[in-house]
Amino acid sequence: MRQLALLLPLLAAPAVAQQAPSPVSLDTLKTVTRELSSDAFEGRAPATPAEAKTTAYIADRFKAAGLQPGNKGSWFQDVPLVQLTYRNVSPMTFTGGKAPVSLAYRSDMVVATYRVQPKVAISNSDVVFVGYGINAPERGWNDYAGVDVRGKTVVILINDPDYQAKTLDGPFGGRAMTYYGRWTYKFEEAARQGAAAAIIVHETEPAAYGWNVVQSSWTGPLLEQDTPGDHQDQSQAIGWMQLAKARELFASAGRSFDQLSAAAKRKGFKAVPLGVKASVRFDAAIKRQASKNVVGILPGSERPDEYVLYSAHWDHLGRCDAVNGDTICNGAIDNATGVAALVAMAEAYRKTGAPKRSVVFLAVTAEEAGLLGSKFYAENPVFPLAQTVGGVNMDALKVRGETRDFVTTGAGKSELEDMARPLLAAQGRRMSPEPTPERGFYYRSDHFSFAKLGVPMFDGSAGEDAVEGGVAAGHAAEEDYTEHRYHQPGDEYDPAWNWGAALQDVGFYYTLGRQLADGTAWPNWYPTAEFRAIRDKSRAGR
Structure with missing residues (x-):
């Protein structure tokens, strides 16, 4: 992954190899995806009436596939969540500059809070531009050095300072995003610094999605893990602003947004007080409710405790901003297809016989709210993480034609990649570098929750080198999905989908998992991976 091959043209590859028939059922993939993404499930938002219908359907399909309840006789693991629904959101205003600047909710900015409290009021808070908002001592980088932002509002750039690099060399991995580039990190660090409010400037390229995605994801009821203390250690307000409004704000402060953004890319950047004050108010309706992970298990025949x-x-x-009158974000690809793959693989294992190790099938809640379901499971595992060999995460199957390549997110980290390469080669596919590493997919799905606690989890999917149409066709399909369907009502089931790439991928996931389940290997992280130490510690003495 971390190599100049990112920029090289994709090499020619042989046509997809002919293999023995896969035990994975295409009919199951279609049926489960179509059902879960129908309007009857209302977009599957956690902590809504649709949740009970969703989790019951998954448990029924797990049972029919031959699995056993995975949590002490139950199909479910309760995940304590708190839902915050925002009301009476005022415009965000900036005063004290050449002219007042006002940002309207939804169209110009979105705002929320991690704190569980009924009212938030930021009044005349000094505004500081903190560049990329990164404090990384191991890299000699601190955007907060020499500035006290306690009680202030910080304005932050999205992604890493070197996201526009052409290679994977740079202080933050070059073009590949690190966790320092994720919006979740930006808000975490702002809170550690004591900021009252943290506002990220939205730009489509470094964010990897348009404002429509921010708007649809941040303006409905938002979920957070329900923990003691009600997150009072977090900033009072967090959110995003449109790029045009950021330019207007900086101009009012007598500053150039473009010049300061360029300066923020260089090591040694010093935070800049803008000399203006921010204000915003909103109310939050609070609802505490346990959501559910669905857990099924196929017990191992020889080593059931692995x-x-x-x-x-x-x-x-769930319900989201209307597009052409449609207010349901159905999530067909994201991620009814992944749940369908869970069911189809459970059926495949039943067809092919009990594995030697136990296989766990985990459908988690609240990924869209920040990986909350997988985070809760990883921190409160039903089955010990030290005894979890590894596995595969599936998020958004590629419903298009077969490909000649496969892309692993966060490649270069785990020995699972060594197992994967020959299995992909048997399909006539090669492992390709991520075409868009700057989008930070490694930190955007549930495998990351397990990786942080040491468990090697494989995540990846079909690449862009389509058998029919090559890279141009594959790339066009990816961009079309991101622009027109991702986190929008347009992510609906289509009977005309080509499931070629999905079948390749699910067949590969099955084979990789089966090899782990029938083998004795304990794949680890590579020595240079940031998760190696915690895995070694958890496995010590076993």
Whole structure:
């Protein structure tokens, strides 16, 4: 992954190899995806009436596939969540500059809070531009050095300072995003610094999605893990602003947004007080409710206390901003397809016989709210993480034609990649570098929750080198999905979908998991991976 091959043209590859028939059922993939993404499930938002219908359907399909309840006789693991629904949101105003600047809710900015409290009021808070908002001592980088932002509002750039690099060399991995580039990190660090409010400037390229995605994801009821203390250690307000409004704000402060953004890319950047004050108010309706992970298990025949894990999130956005009168974000690709893959693989294992190790099938909640379901499971595992060999996460199957390549997110980290390469080669496919590493997919799905606690989890999917149409066709399909369907009502089931790439991928996931389940290997992270130490510690003495 971390090599100049990112920029090289994709090499020619042989046509997809002919293999023995896969045990994975295409009919199951279609049926489960179509059902879960129908309007009857209302977009599968957690903590809504649709949740009970969704989780019951998944448990029924797990049972029919031959699995056993995975949590002490139950199909479910309760995940304590708190839902915040925002009301009476005022415009966000900036005063004290050349002219007042006002940002309208939804169209110009979105705002929320991690704090569980009924009212938030930021009044005349000093505004500081903190560049990329990164504090990384191991890299000699601190955007907060020399500035006290306690009680202030910080304005932050999205992604890493070197996201526009052409290679994977740079202080933050070059073009590949690190966790420092994720919006979740930006808000975490702002809170550690004591900021009252943290506002990220939205730009489509470094964010990897348009404003429509921010708007649809941040303006409905938002979920957070329900923990003691009600997150009072977090900033009072967090959110995003449109790029045009950021330019207007900086101009009012007598500054150039473009010049300061360029300066923020260089090591040694010093935060800049803008000399203006921010204000915003909103109310929050609070609802505490346990959501559910769905857990099924196929017990191992020889080593039942060793576990291979398949994961996929069942949730989506529920009701969202209307597009052409449609207000349901159905989440067909994201991620009814992943849940369908869980069911199809459970059926495949039943067809092919009990594995030697136990195989766990985990459909998690609240991925869209920040990986909350997988985070809760990883921190409160039903089956010990030290005894979890590894596994595969599935998020958004590629419903298009077969490909000659496969892209692993976060490649270069785990020995699972060594197992994967010959299995992909048997399909006539090669492992390709991520075409868009700057989008940070490694930190955007549930495998990351397990990786942080040491469990090697494989995540990846069909690449862009389509058998029919080559890279141009594959790339066009990816961009079309991102622009027109991702986190929008347009992510609906289509009977005309080509399931070629999905069948390749699910067949590969099955084979990789089966090899783990029938083998004795304990794949680890590579020595240079950031998760190696915690895995070694958890496995010590076993």
